[in-house]
Amino acid sequence: MLICDFVILTIILHWQVCKALHQVYMSSSDLQYIVELSGQCLIPVPNTDNLTPVSERLQLLRDRAHAWLKFDIHSFKTIAMPEIDRDHELYFTGGHFYFWRDISRSATIFPALSEPSQQTIERDWPPGTLCTVPHSKVLEVFMDSAQNLIAVVYIDNRKPEMLYIDLGALDSDRVHPLAAGQTLFACEPLKSDDNNRIETLETRVKVCGRHIALQHYFVQFYQHMSQLQIWDWQHSTTSRVS
Numbered sequence: 100m101l102i103c104d105f106v107i108l109t110i111i112l113h114w115q116v117c118k119a120l121h122q123v124y125m126s127s128s129d130l131q132y133i134v135e136l137s138g139q140c141l142i143p144v145p146n147t148d149n150l151t152p153v154s155e156r157l158q159l160l161r162d163r164a165h166a167w168l169k170f171d172i173h174s175f176k177t178i179a180m181p182e183i184d185r186d187h188e189l190y191f192t193g194g195h196f197y198f199w200r201d202i203s204r205s206a207t208i209f210p211a212l213s214e215p216s217q218q219t220i221e222r223d224w225p226p227g228t229l230c231t232v233p234h235s236k237v238l239e240v241f242m243d244s245a246q247n248l249i250a251v252v253y254i255d256n257r258k259p260e261m262l263y264i265d266l267g268a269l270d271s272d273r274v275h276p277l278a279a280g281q282t283l284f285a286c287e288p289l290k291s292d293d294n295n296r297i298e299t300l301e302t303r304v305k306v307c308g309r310h311i312a313l314q315h316y317f318v319q320f321y322q323h324m325s326q327l328q329i330w331d332w333q334h335s336t337t338s339r340v341s
Contacts, residue, residue, distance in 0.1 A: 128153045135160045192243075199240045204229060208244050208269075220244060220269060228272050229253075231265055231282055238262075238302045248275055250311060250332075252302050261285075262302070262315060266332060280336040283311065285328050309333040 124130055132153050136143055139160065187198040191211070198207040208220040229251045230237065239252040251265045264283040266275045274281040300323070301316040311330045316323070328338035 128157055132157045132160070135164075139164055188240075193245050195244055197242050199242070201237060201240070206240075206242060206249070206269075208242060222269070224272070229265065229267070230263070232263060235263070238299065239304050241304045241306055242269060243306050244269060246275075246277075246306070246308075248306065250304060250306060252304050252313065254299060262299075262313070262328075264304070264311065264313065264330070264332075277309075277333050279332060279334050283330050283332060283336050283338065285326075285338050313338075 124134070133143070135157060141160075184200065187200045187207075190197050194211060196209045196211055198209070200206075204224040204226070206220070206222060206224075210219065229240075229249075230253045232253070232255050234256050235253045236256055237251060237253045241250045241252075242248070243250075247269045249267045249269050251267070253263055253265070255261050255263070262285065265281060266278040266283065267273065267281075268275050296319075298318040299315065300318060303314040305312045309331055311332050313328045313330075315326045315328070317326070318324070330336070330338045
């Protein structure tokens with residue numbers, strides 16, 4: 100009887116401990132968040148100054164985990180692509196393929212997903228209509244069919260420290276009707292002279308709604324540097340620089 104009583108007592112103690120641990124776990128969003136991160140093989144990132152409540156981050160983690168269970172890896176769709184020359188630049192965003200040919204200033208926008216509009220756009224721009232500054236060199240072109248927007252990044256060859264972005268409408272040669280102005284410019288232009296000129300290596304532009312972000316990689320004073328500029332292009336032609 101003593102052994103039987105000892106076994107029963109041990110089971111009761113284990114049950115009470117498990118119950119207490121379960122209550123602690125259920126009452127702590129931080130503990131659930133850590134466990135969920137570990138279960139998804141993710142690593143917490145410290146010092147991110149994230150003001151989102153832990154409960155919301157926990158729910159986001161769980162929603163994403165459940166989304167993978169609904170994903171069908173065998174589901175695919177084949178689409179017929181238009182015939183495009185090899186010298187076209189290509190990127191994919193907003194459910195569309197965007198093709199740009201810098202030599203002829205021609206663009207083709209081709210829908211690939213069913214969610215966005217299914218309109219295919221093909222058009223050419225006459226010489227001198229994409230850039231407002233003469234003697235300029237186009238560095239990058241970004242198109243957003245959902246906003247009927249074309250953003251042209253270019254540099255003035257006479258002033259390489261200045262980068263410009265012109266905003267136009269895809270369906271016309273006019274300035275975009277929602278733009279604060281035709282040309283966006285930096286609030287703090289880079290400084291250079293004949294002895295320390297700036298050489299642009301690469302530019303990357305991204306449009307997110309009413310915001311445009313431009314990452315500029317360049318060489319100055321024999322050092323590789325970068326600059327990030329962000330515009331609220333519907334309300335200001337001046338960027339925030341970091």
